[in-house]
Amino acid sequence: xxxxxxxxxxALRLALADLPLWTLDADRGALTRRLRFASFAEAFGFMAxxxxxxxxHDHHPEWxxxxxxxxxxxxSHDVQGVSARDVAMARLCDAAAARRLxxxxx
Numbered sequence: 426x427x428x429x430x431x432x433x434x435x436a437l438r439l440a441l442a443d444l445p446l447w448t449l450d451a452d453r454g455a456l457t458r459r460l461r462f463a464s465f466a467e468a469f470g471f472m473a474x475x476x477x478x479x480x481x482h483d484h485h486p487e488w489x490x491x492x493x494x495x496x497x498x499x500x501s502h503d504v505q506g507v508s509a510r511d512v513a514m515a516r517l518c519d520a521a522a523a524r525r526l527x528x529x530x531x
Contacts, residue, residue: 430501430504430508430509430510431501431504431505431506431507431508432506432507432508432509432512437449437507440507440512441456443516444456444512444515444516444519446458446519447515449507450498453498453500454500454505454506454507455487455498455499455500455507455511456498456499456500456507456511456512456515457496457497457498457499458496458497458515458518459494459495459496459497460494460495460496460497460518460522460526461493461494462493462494462495462525462526463493463525464493465492465493467493467525468490468492468493468494468495469490470525471495471518471521471522471525472488472490472495474521475497475514475517475518475521478514478517479514482510482513482514484499484501484510484511484514486498486499486514486518487499487500497515497518499511499514499515
């Protein structure tokens with residue numbers, strides 16, 4: 426039985442078109458993105474912001490951090506693939522990252 430939140434191939438294709446910085450890991454059924462920030466503090470701030478949203482939405486990323494790099498993976502284990510929740514959280518990551526990756530004003 427297919428869970429209603431699992432994206433069908435067409436919905437997934439459309440979602441990826443709107444998430445150009447994300448890659449589909451088809452083997453895992455996951456969205457992935459690597460981010461590089463100016464510093465560890467910026468990377469950690471990004472992770473803290475996403476952690477608060479993840480906790481609120483009861484949907485948590487798989488991620489890896491080394492200094493200024495954060496690798497983020499979103500997948501829905503309950504449906505064994507990418508769901509609308511993963512897409513929403515990827516968009517949230519993009520917005521949070523954009524605020525931190527913008528060059529400082531002169």
